[in-house]
Amino acid sequence: MTEQKPMEELSFREAMTQLEGIVSLLESNTLELEDSLKNYERGVALLASLQKRLTAADQQVQVLVGELSSLGSDAEQDTTLS
Amino acid sequence: MKLTDFSQQEPATPEGAFQKAAAQVEAGEDPLSVSDFLNSFNKAFKRFPFTILGEVSEVNAKPGYRAVYFTLKDASASLSCLMWNERYQRIGIPLAVGMLVEVKGRVSVYASKGRMNFDVESYSLAGEGNLRLQVDQLARKLQADGLMAPEKKRPLPTYPSTIGVVTSPRGAAVHDVLRTLRRRFPLAKVLVAGVPVEGPQAPEWLVYGLQMAAYNSAEVIIFGRGGGSFEDLMPFNDERVARAVATCPVPVVTGIGHEPDTTISDMVADLRASTPTAAAEAVAPSKEALGLNLSALGNRMTAAMERSLALHRTKLQRFALMPLFQEPGRLFDNEALTLDNLSDRLARALPAALGRDRQATEALQDRLVRCAALFSAPQKATLERTRVQLAALGTNLTRRFKAEAALNAARLEDLSPLSVLARGFSVARTQEGAVVSSVTQVSSGQALSILVTDGTIESTVAAIRPKTSAQEGAVK
Structure with a gap:
């Protein structure tokens, strides 16, 4: 394992990249059993972290320029559009 | 003939120039030659740029021409135009029939044909066509x-x-x-x-x-x-x-x-x-696609891990089943075979070698015996001969000594005191055994033993008489 940054500090992309790396590493089957297990453990933790982030995320919107007209809820928007 | 040069008169507008030209004609002055007229005309009208809007109707842009020739028209009129190549290429929009264009340029007359052309300096597209273009x-x-x-x-x-x-x-x-x-x-x-x-x-x-x-x-x-x-x-x-x-x-x-x-x-x-x-x-x-992607990654990871574990397990089992671990003794099979083989060869080699050596020894012994016999026969003969010789020589040796001994014995017989005694002489000895050969040896009263031929006479000295020089001699 190259990076051992704490998982919370990893961006989604970094965590994803790490997870993909671990999967290919495990699939390549070139590791010692101990390292395999260590990687697997890390992979499982990354996977859980990523899944949690994905379901729990609440989009943050920041307006840099101008003023947004009032935002309806998604449901509202969808009904007005359809 | 007076040649009017319009260019020096700086008329303010094209209209003004036309009026002047018309005024000159009406004034009935000397007529101009065609060339002069057209030259004057061109000179005059070169000063006045026009912008004309029209539709392109004909375009003649053959390679090799120095200019592009086209016609600009509207509903009821048409105008011949030319544009020198370098200007045309600078614009970068090729002219096409039907285009609505705004052309900027000046009027000129091609003197040798008397044909009027509009000398286009630049043009642009007009209307929405312009925007799109x-x-x-x-x-x-x-x-x-x-x-x-x-x-x-x-x-x-x-x-x-x-x-x-x-x-x-x-x-x-x-x-x-x-x-x-x-x-x-x-x-x-x-x-x-x-x-x-x-x-x-x-x-x-x-x-x-x-x-x-x-x-x-x-x-x-x-x-x-x-x-x-x-x-x-x-x-x-x-x-x-x-x-x-x-x-x-x-x-x-x-x-x-x-x-x-x-x-x-x-x-x-x-x-x-x-x-x-x-x-x-x-x-x-997409969140959904990502979720699926993550699940797929998780599955792949678990599958890979399981595969790896299974692989290690199989490997381990294979090792466990190896004869090495089943019967550790097998490890030395090769050595055991070698050992057996060597011991066998040794067992066969040793008696054979001993037998061979014994035979050799026996053969040597035989030869030695034969050799010994061969050597001793002449020596024995020599020895025998020498012994005989030696025996003969020995006999000869003693014979001479025997004769001499006999002679000496006879002489010894002659010299023996016994024989002297036999002839009547005696020997006087002191008690100590010393032979008395002088009167000085004895004193009166001393015991003497006198040896004679057939025995000893014990005597005592009665007197001593030293002999005169004439009469030196024995005591009797």
């Missing part, structure tokens, strides 16, 4: 500058953590984009630059919006607006905007208007989506 021209220019090169298109970040949105803050487009982003990828932070997308200030605002989004570290920018007319979309055809898109430090995805609309910003963008919503979809991975 300007866009086409800019597109060609930017393409020539390499702004649309496929290798310039950057890949979009797979999982952007910050997404910029540059569009109008009003209208459906921005909400379409925000909703799509929220639905698909709520993980990303969204930066909205709400800027005017129509009107004369729009290009500057659009450029500013792109800069702001990039400056606030958006990793990818959605750039666009909802549908509108061709004129409405013009700010996205602005050269400044197009260059800002092309040089934006992060990838730009355009969603401008509706499907068929294509602006220059679309052409120079890293990815062109047909609508703002489509742009948002292109930028943000």
Whole structure:
């Protein structure tokens, strides 16, 4: 394992990249059993972290320029559009 | 004949020049030669530029010609035009029949044919055709500058953590984009630059919006607006905007208007989506797809781990089943065989060797015996001969000594005191055994033993009479 940054500090992309790396590493089957297990453990933790982030995320919107007209809820928007 | 040079008279307007020329003709002055007239005419009219709007009806632009010849017309009139090649090429828009153009130029007459031509210095397209052509021209220019090169298109970040949105803050487009982003990828932070997308200030605002989004570290920018007319979309055809898109430090995805609309910003963008919503979809991975992707990764990981474990287990079992671990003794099989083999060879080799040695010894012994016999026979003969000789010599040796001994014995007999005694002599000895040969040896009364031939006489000295010199002799 190259990076051992704490998982919370990893961006989604970094965590994803790490997870993909671990999967290919495990699939390549070139590791010692101990390292395999260590990687697997890390992979499982990354996977859980990523899944949690994905379901729990609440989009943050920041307006840099101008003023947004009032935002309806998604449901509202969808009904007005359809 | 007076030659009037209009060029020196600086008439204010073409109308004025015509009036002057007409006045000269009416004044009945000397007539001009045709050449003079046309030269004067050309000189005069070269001063007055005209702008004429018309439709191109015929174009004659053969290679090798020094100029392009075309006709400009309207509903009821037509005008022959020519344009020198270098000017024509500088414009960059080829003339085509049916084009509505505004031409700028001057009138001239080709003297040898007396034909009037409008000498076009420049022209531009008129009407909406003009607008579209300007866009086409800019597109060609930017393409020539390499702004649309496929290798310039950057890949979009797979999982952007910050997404910029540059569009109008009003209208459906921005909400379409925000909703799509929220639905698909709520993980990303969204930066909205709400800027005017129509009107004369729009290009500057659009450029500013792109800069702001990039400056606030958006990793990818959605750039666009909802549908509108061709004129409405013009700010996205602005050269400044197009260059800002092309040089934006992060990838730009355009969603401008509706499907068929294509602006220059679309052409120079890293990815062109047909609508703002489509742009948002292109930028943000879908949450569902991501979830599936993650599950798939998890499955692959577990499967790989299980495979690895199974592989190790099988390997271990294979080792456990190896004869080495089943019967450790097998480890020395080879050595045991070698040992057996060697011992066998040794067992066979030793008696054989002993037998061979014994035979050899026996043979040697025989030969020795034979040799010994061979050697001793002549020696024995020599020995015998020598012994006989020696025996003979021995006898001879003693014979001489025997004779001598006999002789000596006879002489010894002669010399023996016994024989002297036999002849009547005696020997006197003191008690100590000393032979008395002088009177000085004895004293009176001393006992003496006197030896005679047939025994001893014990006597005592009665007297001593030393002999005179004449009568020296023995005591009796």
